Ligand SMILES: Nc1nc2c(ncn2[C@@H]2O[C@H](COP(=O)(O)OP(=O)(O)OP(=O)(O)O)[C@@H](O)[C@H]2O)c(=O)[nH]1
């Protein structure tokens with residue numbers, strides 16, 4: 125599977141086909157309004173990265189924490205007019221006293237107003253050699269990104285300037301280059317951010333679409349933290365009441381029943397709130413990754429042509445030979461500000477007509493089809509005859525599907541048509557669009573074609589050759605992707621944006637449900653379930669620390685962040 129991703133990306137506006145996948149490109153569509161669809165193809169340029177860490181409630185300790193760290197924060201490898209070099213730690217003050225001409229004259233730094241830009245001469249330590257003129261920003265602890273003393277030097281972006289300033293900083297005692305994500309890890313360790321805010325920041329740095337940016341910003345701004353902290357505080361309150369009963373010792377039985385009667389409705393309400401947050405069709409996670417839109421159909425139907433048309437470049441090989449595409453080809457696009465991952469697949473045909481490679485390609489196509497939140501089924505109608513609903517159902521079902529469905533439901537219903545019924549469910553799903561391709565090959569005065577038994581709003585006549593019908597197909601696709609990612613809340617930000625949030629929340633709900641099944645005589649057990657629930661919610665925000673998890677989260681950051 126080809127997955128095109130990148131961290132550093134350039135934005136290009138291309139007039140026609142773009143060459144290769146050397147850049148993540150944002151492409152204006154030539155045949156439909158530019159706002160609608162963008163292509164993001166990418167290089168595997170150095171991915172973002174990580175650091176080492178600590179918990180939200182405890183400041184960092186150990187020798188690494190005492191180091192003063194520095195790095196270019198304005199995007200390594202990108203040549204720009206200005207480069208921002210960030211310094212964090214107790215030594216940030218020393219760097220300013222040593223390397224700024226005015227700092228040498230007045231080491232109190234009284235001339236440097238906090239959080240205000242000041243123009244200054246940057247000098248090499250121990251000499252009067254001028255390295256650059258810089259804008260200097262000073263953020264004394266604790267009101268800084270990391271919670272430590274932070275200085276920012278906005279220098280000219282030339283390589284020699286940046287290299288000289290970094291070398292000068294590295295020569296100062298106790299100063300070293302930051303590891304990936306180390307600034308953010310310090311911010312987390314010093315209680316400036318919780319884990320959900322850290323993840324929001326990571327998502328913001330990776331966001332390619334407006335919808336991803338909005339979700340990441342809300343999360344970075346504490347939207348998820350507020351919900352999780354609120355739940356945890358309520359669980360702890362319920363726990364405090366329950367533990368008070370335990371403290372009454374042997375006389376507590378009656379009291380225990382009373383307390384649990386009071387606490388139980390609150391616990392039930394909390395479980396219901398969390399269950400509602402979980403029942404969001406994974407839209408937070410889908411928005412982060414981009415939902416998969418899988419293109420399937422018989423060989424030569426024009427699947428790869430459709431992918432190329434949507435991507436506006438010849439990403440997939442197109443030939444008149446049936447069976448050209450053998451593997452899955454996945455591209456990242458944006459449509460109406462939403463991300464999606466468009467997948468071209470091998471043509472589906474009977475096994476005995478396919479060679480070994482195609483059989484594997486079909487297996488992969490079907491595996492994707494089963495999980496995809498959106499599907500485009502392409503059919504060739506150049507002969508003037510649309511496929512029947514049954515033919516499409518059989519195509520989607522495949523031979524294995526027919527056997528399995530026949531066996532499963534045949535036993536239950538005692539009738540031979542269950543395979544078709546199983547596939548018919550898929551055909552009626554609004555996440556499946558039927559695309560009737562090659563209408564340019566039909567006479568201009570043709571009668572409209574359609575598949576009998578499929579909703580008109582779910583089928584589209586198009587030509588990948590001429591572009592006819594593409595607007596209507598794009599409208600429908602955009603509407604469905606929007607509905608999928610915005611959900612019924614009409615754009616309300618999802619708070620469950622990662623599998624790890626979901627796992628901890630499910631564990632918490634499980635504990636709260638077990639609490640509900642206990643009676644008043646088992647107060648000890650009831651308290652334990654509340655403790656588990658509070659701990660699971662705490663793991664989402666990082667109040668309860670899991671070191672391995674921290675390593676995974678901070679690994680996604682780049683140096684300088
Ligand atoms: N006239 C016409 N030909 C088309 C259209 N779309 C695709 N074709 C042609 O149909 C042939 C097959 O196109 P592909 O896009 O490779 O079809 P595919 O479904 O990917 O085929 P496989 O990879 O073999 O499964 C090529 O010769 C295309 O040029 C169309 O809208 N009109």
Ligand SMILES: [Mg+2]
Nearest residue numbers: 427428448449
């Ligand atoms: Mg193909």
